[in-house]
Amino acid sequence: MRSVDIRRTFLDFFRQHGHLVVPSSSLIPDDATMLLTTAGMVQFKPYFLGTSAPPRARLTSAQKCVRTGDIESVGRTDRHTTFFEMLGNFSFGDYGPSEVVPWAYELLTEHLGMDPDRLWATVYRDDDETPALWQELGIPAERIQRLGMADNFWSTRGPGPCGPCSEIFYDRGPEFGREGGPAIDTDRYLEVWNLVFMRHIRGAGPELEDYPLIGDLPQSCVESGLGVERAAVVLQDVPHIHRTDALLPVLERLARHVGLDGPDELDGADRELSARVVVDHVRAAAFLLADGVLPAHDGRGYVLRRLIRRAVRHTRLLGATEPVLADLGGDVIDSHEEAWPELTGQRDLVRQALAHEEDAFDRTLAQGTRLLDTAIRRTRERREPTLSGRTAFELHDTYGFPVDLTVEVAQEAGLDVDTERFATLMDAQRRRAQRARAPREADSGRDDTYRRLVTRHGPTSFVGYAHSTAEGT
Ligand code: ATP
Ligand code: MG
Ligand code: MG
Ligand code: MG
Numbered sequence: 001m002r003s004v005d006i007r008r009t010f011l012d013f014f015r016q017h018g019h020l021v022v023p024s025s026s027l028i029p030d031d032a033t034m035l036l037t038t039a040g041m042v043q044f045k046p047y048f049l050g051t052s053a054p055p056r057a058r059l060t061s062a063q064k065c066v067r068t069g070d071i072e073s074v075g076r077t078d079r080h081t082t083f084f085e086m087l088g089n090f091s092f093g094d095y096g097p098s099e100v101v102p103w104a105y106e107l108l109t110e111h112l113g114m115d116p117d118r119l120w121a122t123v124y125r126d127d128d129e130t131p132a133l134w135q136e137l138g139i140p141a142e143r144i145q146r147l148g149m150a151d152n153f154w155s156t157r158g159p160g161p162c163g164p165c166s167e168i169f170y171d172r173g174p175e176f177g178r179e180g181g182p183a184i185d186t187d188r189y190l191e192v193w194n195l196v197f198m199r200h201i202r203g204a205g206p207e208l209e210d211y212p213l214i215g216d217l218p219q220s221c222v223e224s225g226l227g228v229e230r231a232a233v234v235l236q237d238v239p240h241i242h243r244t245d246a247l248l249p250v251l252e253r254l255a256r257h258v259g260l261d262g263p264d265e266l267d268g269a270d271r272e273l274s275a276r277v278v279v280d281h282v283r284a285a286a287f288l289l290a291d292g293v294l295p296a297h298d299g300r301g302y303v304l305r306r307l308i309r310r311a312v313r314h315t316r317l318l319g320a321t322e323p324v325l326a327d328l329g330g331d332v333i334d335s336h337e338e339a340w341p342e343l344t345g346q347r348d349l350v351r352q353a354l355a356h357e358e359d360a361f362d363r364t365l366a367q368g369t370r371l372l373d374t375a376i377r378r379t380r381e382r383r384e385p386t387l388s389g390r391t392a393f394e395l396h397d398t399y400g401f402p403v404d405l406t407v408e409v410a411q412e413a414g415l416d417v418d419t420e421r422f423a424t425l426m427d428a429q430r431r432r433a434q435r436a437r438a439p440r441e442a443d444s445g446r447d448d449t450y451r452r453l454v455t456r457h458g459p460t461s462f463v464g465y466a467h468s469t470a471e472g473t
Helices: 003-016 042-049 068-073 097-111 129-137 228-235 248-257 269-290 299-317 325-335 347-381 389-399 403-412 419-436 448-457
Strands: 058-066 083-092 119-124 144-147 160-171 189-202 213-227
Touching (some): 003 058, 003 097, 042 058, 042 083, 042 160, 042 213, 058 269, 083 097, 083 228, 083 269, 097 129, 097 160, 097 189, 097 213, 119 129, 129 144, 213 228, 248 325, 269 299, 269 347, 299 325, 299 403, 325 347, 347 403, 347 448, 389 403, 389 419, 403 419
Antiparallel strands (some): 083 213, 119 160
């Protein structure tokens, strides 16, 4: 089943169960507590909190998400990308676990055709209602696991609505990992869907385990997240997320660009990892650009720039000597055209911004890499475990190396980086720059190239709402 059919099947199913189909919101959330949209529920936070009323008590959506927190997992697990699409159904004081659990089971087994004998469920340790519901449907007690707050109590990891959850996993079999259920191995037992029973409100707090629950929501709610790419891994029977139909063409182009017949020829774990990083980061960058994020030295623009620079470095590790990101971005747009026409509308902007960033970074990458390699060699010769914060700062300042790129390269060589010293030097520089900068410039932060691109292609920040007349009413 193709990704677009997974999406359509999901939305149709919930439409038939009385849900209003709401379009994805932008990756730039209308929410000061978050940098980027990380889940389907984000645009609905006011409905959960009761500060505004939803258009209907049952909603469903396919939401664009970016989770930069997952960046290190990309290519290392079978299941993580920074950009992904989350399908969700939402109830605001309407139904509860006894409705959504059977629906989820029916949708997965009958409409998407997953083998019921391979499904596992996890539930929150204090939840006695949901295990009984799964058992009634035919999931035996041995395939239901109880987990604690870190796994089965969902929140955005910031303030807002939260609650216990029940997750559904698909057992891909022994060739993918250890036996023992999702509590043991979540690449073999692939998490596909999370059903969250939103009941509480979380205040601001540092640690997930002891964050303060400051109250209950005005009414019990349900929200869910089913990853399109995760479902595609199962239904297309591919080993990992980068081989699903939306990403494979991009991976194939990249392989050809570095002189291979196809991705199967990527010999060695490092090259495979690099290829998967490039493909993921280009896709995330394309969607961010189309939603109006432009490369910049801080905020969202910096997230974008970091993704692009990391992608460039990994294309060079693969042996690419010519620019390639614009073409890969074009492939991303082609393979997502049916589901995300708004991306197609921004083709020129996406290609040109990728080409510009690649070119700009490329010029300093070789020099920066030489400096970094020398610093690493000297540090090791001195038998020190840590690369100096000054080196990291210089790389950032002179060559535009995002510090996590420096950390990544250092780690590959077995070294830590003195990131505290780096932060101190950055702070000092920021203060100097603030003093020097005229007030008029203080809030611009973008270079002229991007101002020109936007003038040429029009502002893009509101593409997420372009189809805002809800379907299916
Ligand atoms: P994992 O434990 O695998 O990191 P998660 O528990 O962090 O996933 P949720 O926050 O529950 O994920 O998000 C709901 C659903 O979104 C997941 O069940 C999965 O299908 C999908 N999803 C989450 N993170 C990613 C990602 N980085 N890449 C692709 N799909 C994802
Ligand atoms: Mg996760
Ligand atoms: Mg999980
Ligand atoms: Mg989860």
